[in-house]
Amino acid sequence: MSHIPRRALSLPRPLLLGGAILLASTLVAAFPGAVAPYDPLAMDYVNLLAPPSAAHPFGTDNFGRDVLSRVLHAYTIDMQIALFATLFPFVFGTLVGAVVGYVGGTPEAVFGRVVDAVITFPFLVLVIAIVSVLGPGLGNMYIAIGVVGWVFYARIVAAEVKVQTRLDYADAGRAMGYTHARIVFRHLLPNAITPAVVYWMTDMALAILLGSSLGYLGLGAQPPAAEWGVQIADGKNFMATAWWISVFPGIAIVITGLGFSLLGDGLAEVLRGRR
Incomplete structure (x- = not known):
């Protein structure tokens, strides 16, 4: 029993800290009603723009809604954005990159032109x-990110698979008569996917920032939904008198994004060691 804590303590600190932040974020996203003191949509016209207090630790907004409750309920939407906006690009891009990196030739040339066309624009x-x-x-928003985002994963995986195909174990697989699918997905891809997984963690943080940015612009989650970008947009006209409406959602974005970034750094360190 004593070796379990010792093994856990031997893990990289960024992995432990990032995992702790994201575990707490996931629990809040799954059960926001258990921690939020009020209904995030409930309006209290007696306490409009009330500053932080014991009754409302994060204050209230211009509709009298409790900012803390809205920040906590926003975890549900924003953690979904982090997952749903990146899952398809990760899976599809990894599959395309694995095939392109292994086959090479014309498919690789065509893929290169697609990459050039996408990365030309921000x-x-x-x-x-x-x-x-x-x-x-x-x-x-998920469709838009999926249409563009898979290219970056495919480029990473294609480069890694291309390197792996030159190693002896890949030649041994071909000599033993393994099918191309088995060589790619059973042998090459497991050894080439590490950079894509690390990028995925960072991309989740960027997805939250992107989702919040689109919510701020009115293109993502729509009011009155409790979403951090929407909340920041709600408070942009009250920064001088009610700064808490925008500041606390911004802090939540920073902390959650930091959790994904730390987790990615920790995973990179662990996976590099295993390789």
Whole structure:
């Protein structure tokens, strides 16, 4: 029993700290009603723009809604954004990159042109353009990110798989008559996916920032939903008199993004050691 804590303590500190932050964030996202003191949509016209107090630790907004409750309930939406906005790009991009890196030739050349076309434009500009065409909302935001984001994962995995194909174990697999699918997905990809996994953790933090930015612009989550970007937009006209409306959601974004970044750094250190 004594070796378990010792093994846990031997893990990288960024991994432990990032994991603790994200565990707490996930629990709040799963059970916001258990920790939020009020209904996030309940309006109290007696306490409009009330400053932080014992009754309302984060104050209230211009509709009398409790800011703490809205920040806590926003974890549900923003953690969903972190997952749903990056899951398809990660999976699809990894599969495409693995095939392209192994096959090479014409598919690799075509893929290179696609990458060049995508990275020519800033990522945020492309996403905003697609969402503007499709219409505001989380669903269209996921589509826009998926259309653009998979390219970056595919590029990372393709480069790693291309390196792995030159190693002896790949030649041994071909000599033993293994199918191309088995060589790629059973042998090459497990040894090439580490950078993509680390990038995925960082990309989740960026997805939260992007989702909040689109929410602020009115292209992501729509009011009166409790979402950090929407809350910051709600408080932009009251920064001089009610700073708490925007500041506390901003702090939540920073802490959650830091958790993903630390987790990615810790995973990179662990996976590099295993490799």
